[in-house]
Amino acid sequence: MSVITETGLLAGRNLRRFAKSTQLVADSLLFPLILLFLMLLVFGELVDDASGGRYIDRLAPAIVLFSAAYGAVGTGLGFFTDLRGGIVDRFRAMNISRLSVLGGRIVSDLVRVLLVAAVTTGVAHAVGFRFTRGPLAALGFFAVVVLFAWIFLWLAVVVAMSAKSEQAVSGALSSPVTLLLFLSSGFVPVDQFAAWLRPVVRANPLSLATDALVGLSSGGEILRPTLFTVAWAVAATVISVPLAVRLYK
C-alpha cells in the first residue's frame, strides 16, 4: 500500500518537473514530429515505390518507439541530477521504501512516453496513419509501447547510477539507441539491408516492436512480434531491475 502511494507521489513530482520545463516538453513532443515529416518527405515516395506499401503505416510506429527509447536519455539525466543534487539522499534517509524512488521514476517516464506516443500518432493521423483494427488493438498498440519503453527506462536508471558525469549518462544511452534505430526495419525494410546484417535487424527489439505496432494499427502479423517484444522486456527486467535495486542500496 505505502509503496504504491509513495511511488505515485514521486511520479507526480517528476511529472510536475517535466510539465514545468517548457523546453523539455517542446523537445519531447516536437522531435518525433520533425523526424516524422522529414522521413516522410525524404524517403516517403522511395519506400512506397520500393515496397508497394504505405510508408506512414510503418514510419509512425517506428518513430513512436524511437522517441520512447530516446526518452531514456532524459530519464537517465533526470535521475542522475536527482542523485547528485542530494534529493535522493534525502529520500533514502527518510523511512520510505527503497523501491518507491525507482518506481516513481519509471512510472512518471512511462506516462511521459505515452503522452509523446499519443501526440505523435495523433499528428500522424493527419498524414494518413490509421488504427484500423479496432479499439482493443489500439490499446494493445500503446501497451507494446509501454513494454518497449520499459526496457530502456530501467537501462537508463542503471546507467544513471553507474555513471560519473552527465556526459557519460547521455553518451551511454544515446549512441546505442541511435544505432538501434539505424539497424532496425523501422525506417528501411529488412530486405534492403546487406544479407549478413539481416539477422541483426530482425532480432532488434525496435524492429520487432515496430512489426507488432504495425500489426496492431494498420494490420499484419501481431502474435509473433509481440511475443518477441515481451521476451525482450522480460530479459531486460531480469537483468536491469535487480541490478538497479542493488545499485540503489
Add this chain to the structure above:
Amino acid sequence: MREEGVEVERLRKVFGKKTALEEVSFTVEPGAVVGLLGPNGAGKTTTVNCLSTLLPLDGGRASVAGHDVAGDPAGVRASIALTGQFAAVDDMLTGRQNLVLFGRLLKLDRRAAAARAAELLDGFRLGDAADQPVKSYSGGMRRRLDLAAGLVVKRPVLFLDEPTTGLDPVGRQEMWDMVEGLRAEGVTLLLTTQYLEEADRLADRIVVIDHGRVIAQGTPGELKNQVGGQVCEVRAEPRERTLRVLRERFGDVAESGGGVVTVRGADPGTLTDVVTVLREAGITADDIRLRRPTLDEVFFTLTGAKADREHEEVG
C-alpha cells in the same frame, strides 16, 4: 540505553584504498547540541552519512535514538531528519510543493501536509516566497527550506551537515537563529561545521576530527584552553628586532606572512605586556591586535599536541 541520543563507538569507514574514518567515537546526549568540527575531508560528512544510514559502516557501532544503525536502519530513519550540505530540495517545485511532498511521503494526509507546510513556511520566514519555484530562492532561503523539509515531521534527532557553508553573513545569522530555536525545543542535534565560530556559538560540546580521527573534544571553553587562548598579532619595523625582542619575553612567537609577528597563548594581559616590551625596546608598532585562534591554528595546535603524545608513548 539512552532513548534519544547518539552514540558512536570506534566508527570506521573505508572507500577503496582510502580510509575516510579511522576510528571515531563520541556521544551526543539527548537534547544536546554537538558540533563536529573539522577541515574539508576530515570525515564529517562521512560520519553523518553513516549515522543516517546512507552509508554502511565498515567497523565499530553506532546507535541513534536507541536504534542500532547497522541492525535497525529503518528505526534510525524513522527517528532522524537530515539536512545535507547541498540543499536537497526540488528546485523546479515551489517551496510549498516541496514541503507538501515531503509531508505526504512521511505519511501525513493531504490536509495535514498542507497545514504543516504553511506552518513551516511562516516559521522559516519563507511565507512570501512560498509559491515561487525554489530556483528563484537565495542561498539562505534554500537552506532554510532544506532545514524546514527536515522538520516536516518532528524527529528526536537532527543531523545538520555544514548548514551555513556558502552562505553570506545574513544567511548565516538567520540559520543560526533557526538552529538556536531548535535547541530551545530540546532536539538532539549533531551539526558539522568548518567554522570554529559556528561551533562555538551553537554547540554545547565540540568534537574535533581530522583525517578520520577524533583529535579533541570538550566544551568550547575547554577546547580554547587546550588551543591556548588567543593570538596577539604585531606589525612593527624593524621586523627582525621585533621578533627577537618578543621571543626573549614570550614563549610561543612566530613570524607569519605579511610582516606580522604572532604571539600565541595570549590573553588581554599579553597585549599590555607586548606594548610595554616594545616601548622599552624603542620599537613603534604599526598595529597590535588580539584575535581568536583561526581554525588553522587550532588544528596546528591540536595535531601538534597529538604528535607529541605519540612520541612520548613511543619513547
